[in-house]
Amino acid sequence: MEINPPAIGKNIQRLRNNRKLTLNVLSERSGVSKAMLSQIESDKVNPTVATVWKIARGLNVELNDLLDAQGEPKRVFSLNPAGDEGPKLETHDKGVTIKILSPLHMVEDLEMYLISFDGHSKLESEPHYPGTQEYLTVVKGAVEVTVGENTAELHKGDFLVYHCDIEHSIANHSSTQPAQVHMVVRFSPEKR
Amino acid sequence: MEINPPAIGKNIQRLRNNRKLTLNVLSERSGVSKAMLSQIESDKVNPTVATVWKIARGLNVELNDLLDAQGEPKRVFSLNPAGDEGPKLETHDKGVTIKILSPLHMVEDLEMYLISFDGHSKLESEPHYPGTQEYLTVVKGAVEVTVGENTAELHKGDFLVYHCDIEHSIANHSSTQPAQVHMVVRFSPEKR
DNA sequence: GAAAATTGTTCAATATACTAAACATGTACA
DNA sequence: TGTACATGTTTAGTATATTGAACAATTTTC
CATH class of the missing domain: 2.60.120.10 (Jelly Rolls)
Known part of the structure; x- marks a missing residue:
């Protein structure tokens, strides 16, 4: 049986780039070596839960956010009306x-x-x-x-x-x- | 700085016991050795994301259910000077x-x-x-x-x-x- | 009661996650 | 230019996650 773990590397890299963090900064902040970060982002290794946990803390996101295999549709035009029961x-x-x-x-x-x-x-x-x-x-x-x-x-x-x-x-x-x-x-x- | 990953061992054990599954059965079902399962449940190892993923599949639950940490420690922040008013x-x-x-x-x-x-x-x-x-x-x-x-x-x-x-x-x-x-x-x- | 099956725990061996340091490739600055 | 710094990758060594097998402890079956 073939089980594919979620592509956490892409998620981490996306979040890191959006926050304009370098590998060094994220490394200091999370306590994970930048070598490990690089390898995780390029899907070279299967990181440990503890490691991903640290990275999530460093990025200030929930652990689930990194594990989600979310295909984000980049909408051009998004409307959030006021009248309805928005979040x-x-x-x-x-x-x-x-x-x-x-x-x-x-x-x-x-x-x-x-x-x-x-x-x-x-x-x-x-x-x-x-x-x-x-x-x-x-x-x-x-x-x-x-x-x-x-x-x-x-x-x-x-x-x-x-x-x-x-x-x-x-x-x-x-x-x-x-x-x-x-x-x-x-x-x-x-x-x- | 010591960061404690969530206690997934307890979660796995709780779910497994609730389903009345033995280590052997869960091992077959998930593809993870029963030795690994035992060590994970007793918090002797830091499992890899891939293995926890497999276990989640074997238990038929979401990955997040295993990682949920109810007693999440509150983050401590450093102090910065407050901002000024803009022109x-x-x-x-x-x-x-x-x-x-x-x-x-x-x-x-x-x-x-x-x-x-x-x-x-x-x-x-x-x-x-x-x-x-x-x-x-x-x-x-x-x-x-x-x-x-x-x-x-x-x-x-x-x-x-x-x-x-x-x-x-x-x-x-x-x-x-x-x-x-x-x-x-x-x-x-x-x-x- | 004893053998056998069942369940969870350790053991030795192996695979690999993880790290520090070196490396490659820029980018800024004098 | 050259020198310094900054950023991401690769390497070599260490730590440890993972496994099959042996082990102990309990329950089952006759």
């Missing part, structure tokens, strides 16, 4: 609704959300992976963004860029006015 | 106001705009470099986006992704309602 991120913060704008399979290192705040609501976020940046545009109302010990009061049309590898939060202090922000999250490590 | 610029184009959210020096391959449309206004764009993509979110009103021969009618909250290396345009056909879109332009890292 929503669940939050434990009351009064905050996060709508996922970008389908994940199109871009691996970019995610976009439309976040709506009711009166007196707050979104608290855990630190993301180092090098991750968030690009925030206030679409409606006003919010207070806190990143570490820095705080900024933003109004409609304001734009803010910040590194979000530390604890950060977005709050709408108005009790009457709702607020809405557009957010782009980029998972791109700094090159050195 | 703002403005440019005009006949009934269309383009606000540049992200200055060029912050990100080399990403640009963000907030584009406002008066009644009956239209923004025509020349083809960009090959591979360039645009991520469009309608913030207010409704617009009609045309990319090549494709056309879409977008309303508030809608999201659209398209390759813009061909002629494309955004139009607000309403004479009374203004419109506004948030746009992210991503330049492909390709040469020439």
Whole structure:
């Protein structure tokens, strides 16, 4: 019986290239030698689960993402309508609704959300992976963004860029006015 | 740095026992030696992805079911200084106001705009470099986006992704309602 | 009760995953 | 140019995953 394991090499290489990571950087980050990475990407070896696990951690993806034999259809024109029940991120913060704008399979290192705040609501976020940046545009109302010990009061049309590898939060202090922000999250490590 | 792969041994053993399968039977069914199965279940070895794949087939489960780690350790992040607030610029184009959210020096391959449309206004764009993509979110009103021969009618909250290396345009056909879109332009890292 | 079959665990041998270092091939920079 | 650096590949050696067989421990069958 012939069993073909999934082509994880292609997946790893695709994700690494999309994130603009070199073999050396991914090697340092994952703890797997760059020689091994090269051989895995070119399907020269059958890597161990532990190794693929480390690589997944280094790429900040789920292990399943590397093992999936996903033939991704590269669509030219993709529409995500607002009215329907699109994918929503669940939050434990009351009064905050996060709508996922970008389908994940199109871009691996970019995610976009439309976040709506009711009166007196707050979104608290855990630190993301180092090098991750968030690009925030206030679409409606006003919010207070806190990143570490820095705080900024933003109004409609304001734009803010910040590194979000530390604890950060977005709050709408108005009790009457709702607020809405557009957010782009980029998972791109700094090159050195 | 020690990274612990998920305890697949317990998962395999649990599934095998639930199915009342012996090591010999699972060995025949999966093509993995029973010695290997025993060692994997008792966490004495780090199995290869290919073998775990075979075992999953033998158990008739998804590969992810074996790799699922319920007690996944939380990642520890390093601390970076928070970002600064970005400057703002403005440019005009006949009934269309383009606000540049992200200055060029912050990100080399990403640009963000907030584009406002008066009644009956239209923004025509020349083809960009090959591979360039645009991520469009309608913030207010409704617009009609045309990319090549494709056309879409977008309303508030809608999201659209398209390759813009061909002629494309955004139009607000309403004479009374203004419109506004948030746009992210991503330049492909390709040469020439 | 003992032989035989069944089940899971170790053992020695082999195949190969994994690594560090050298290598090849650019790319930038003076 | 030349020199340095940067990136991916190949090599040689080591660590270990994998296997067939032997082993122990339990259950079955007469």
